Amino acid sequence: xxxxxxxxxxxxxxxxxxxxxxxxxxxxxxxxxxxxxxxxxxxxxxxxxxxxxxxxxxxxxxxxxxxxxxxxxxxxxxxxxxxxxxxxxxxxxxxxxxxxxxxxxxxxxxxxxxxxxxxxxxxxxxxxxxxxxxxxxxxxxxxxxxxxxxxxxxxxxxxxxxxxxxxxxxxxxxxxxxxxxxxxxxxxxxxxxxxxxxxxxxxxxxxxxxxxxxxxxxxxxxxxxxxxxxxxxxxxxxxxxxxxxxxxxxxxxxxxxxxxxxxxxxxxxxxxxxxxxxxxxxxxxxxxxx
Numbered sequence: 344x345x346x347x348x349x350x351x352x353x354x355x356x357x358x359x360x361x362x363x364x365x366x367x368x369x370x371x372x373x374x375x376x377x378x379x380x381x382x383x384x385x386x387x388x389x390x391x392x393x394x395x396x397x398x399x400x401x402x403x404x405x406x407x408x409x410x411x412x413x414x415x416x417x418x419x420x421x422x423x424x425x426x427x428x429x430x431x432x433x434x435x436x437x438x439x440x441x442x443x444x445x446x447x448x449x450x451x452x453x454x455x456x457x458x459x460x461x462x463x464x465x466x467x468x469x470x471x472x473x474x475x476x477x478x479x480x481x482x483x484x485x486x487x488x489x490x491x492x493x494x495x496x497x498x499x500x501x502x503x504x505x506x507x508x509x510x511x512x513x514x515x516x517x518x519x520x521x522x523x524x525x526x527x528x529x530x531x532x533x534x535x536x537x538x539x540x541x542x543x544x545x546x547x548x549x550x551x552x553x554x555x556x557x558x559x560x561x562x563x564x565x566x567x568x569x570x571x572x573x574x575x576x577x578x579x580x581x582x583x584x585x586x587x588x589x590x591x592x593x594x595x596x597x598x599x600x601x602x603x604x605x606x607x608x609x610x611x612x613x614x615x616x617x618x619x620x621x622x623x624x625x626x627x628x629x630x631x632x633x
């Protein structure tokens with residue numbers, strides 16, 4: 344018996360264990376290959392959702408119920424040589440009175456013409472008393488361009504809602520607008536900073552109009568920065584630029600010089616600066632906070 348015949352007879356005799364091992368290897372390979380394919384598919388899907396939600400947005404600063412100057416975006420743009428846009432974002436209720444339909448939680452976003460730079464197909468800028476709504480909002484409320492829409496916008500206060508001595512009832516303002524257009528996914532219709540695959544109900548208004556309605560002229564609570572394609576800017580660099588452009592007014596503070604006659608007698612000889620720091624509900628005289 345030669346060596347070749349011995350090998351074949353050995354394989355035939357142990358054919359069942361060998362076949363089981365081969366089947367196990369084949370199944371394991373198929374499972375690993377499928378997992379890699381599914382993982383790449385999920386990663387690609389998540390990347391697509393992120394691009395749909397954010398467009399060209401790379402960095403964002405959200406202050407929620409605190410507000411800063413809209414000019415801060417222009418100052419950061421000038422220093423960083425990037426597109427930085429100020430946005431005013433609040434919650435509200437949308438109502439279609441004609442068909443008795445409503446959405447109790449909508450995202451109302453005040454934008455200007457620069458907001459369109461965050462997408463290759465720009466979002467049209469709404470004019471006075473006009474609104475641009477997302478596609479899912481249009482479907483939910485059965486609206487089309489030219490229809491009227493009633494909005495009840497939550498009116499934020501200058502103090503956080505969880506601060507002491509703040510009114511329990513949240514004031515609101517109502518406005519009736521005309522639907523100018525329906526924004527698709529390729530126009531940032533699903534714009535949101537939340538990592539959620541559920542499409543938000545977005546309603547875009549003119550930034551100046553919503554600022555005036557909420558009695559927050561020239562104020563915003565969201566900064567978004569577009570990518571420049573070079574990735575030279577980092578969060579640390581932008582943070583440094585932010586502090587260079589930051590002013591007391593961005594924190595709701597107002598500095599006023601005191602007249603000599605208004606300085607308290609016991610503070611008249613103090614070496615501290617005779618300035619009044621007001622904002623956030625308090626006034627600072629020298630070393631005393633009232």
